[in-house]
Amino acid sequence: MKPLVSMFIFFACKCYAENLIGARIVCNQSTAWTGQCIPFAIELRAPGNFKGTPVFDLPEVSNTIILPTGSPVLGSENQNGTEVFVQRHSFLLLWQENGSLEIPPIRARFSHQNGYTGPILDTSQETESLSLKIQRPPNSANFDSIITTDSLIIEERWEKPKGPLKSGDILKRIITQRASKMTAMALMPIPLTAPDGIRVYDENPKVEDQFVRGESTAERIDTLTYLIQKSGDYTLPGIEFHWWNPGSLQMESKKLSSISITASAPSSKTLSRPFNHRTWLLFALLLITTTIVFRSQFAKYVHTTLQIIYPIRKRVKRRLIRSCRKNRVDQSLKYWGKFQHLHPDFVPGPRLLHEIKELQRRKYGRNTTTKPWSGTAMAELISISMPSHRSSKFPVALPKLNTQ
Incomplete structure (x- = not known):
């Protein structure tokens, strides 16, 4: 009989503790303007200390940007005599359309303890969905994108x-x-x-x-x-x-x-020629002869210098950003493929990954909209998140000596 009572008490405590764990979305407004940043928060709840950094699976919604902001705020509440720990994470939501906006439930994965000590427990919780009514400002039909701000x-x-x-x-x-x-x-x-x-x-x-x-x-x-x-x-x-x-x-x-x-126009002193035509001809012949004789060394030097001054990774990144800003689908896909080949270990963030999927859908998927693709957001994300490439020194021409 005692084992049954102990088992019952164990499962009752476990169910009570699980009721104290959860995630909810908090937004103080239900309506907004097109192009307005809407603040909202996700509150995580647990019956003990939070451990590590939580992970949020932010949904992909067309023409929508969701950004985490600031640092989490910690607090606690009393629920039926039990202390509940609360961790609040702030976000900004931006939508460039108008109408009804539905944000699906957001899954949060985090770790916590029961109380102040004990083993670390992992959990996964979902918030409820978020519904907003977005209204387009009057007399704004001629603008592709709208900035909504008090100042x-x-x-x-x-x-x-x-x-x-x-x-x-x-x-x-x-x-x-x-x-x-x-x-x-x-x-x-x-x-x-x-x-x-x-x-x-x-x-x-x-x-x-x-x-x-x-x-x-x-x-x-x-x-x-x-x-x-x-x-x-x-x-x-x-x-x-x-x-x-x-x-x-x-x-x-x-x-x-x-x-x-x-x-x-430049002054005559700048345009004056210190050499006559015969001198220029001799100089050109000397330069051509030297280039032919030492063409392999010259070509190697030119190639090395070009890679240092303007490396191929920097060229591909700049052309990718320029193609996105000009809303060119084919060129953007071409240079994105080249960038992936040059950076096999680079992992794009969720916002950049969303823009890449939208670009690929416009090229290979079924087009359900007549609105042309806009690569402005993808260009901005690329310029912020992608690595820069700088070469600070010349490559070593000779191998290192074997010191063993």
């Missing part, structure tokens, strides 16, 4: 050479965007437009999200480089930003003004 600060700074401009000079345009209650991934990419005679280059944008006491602040810094290819009068275009202010319920905008420049 968007835009600053511009130019870097120009001293003195009058001339062909061959370079101008830099640094544009900074700062927004509250927003993620930097959703801020506007800068268009690369320039008049004929000027070539424009862009660097990878610097993006940063900060989370302080539950409030998020996003910053994006873009640097555009304008190369004046020939002399003349030019007007560098202005850039207009639009965003929806949910506080004033108005579509706000700011335009960075265009600027006019005049570039002259």
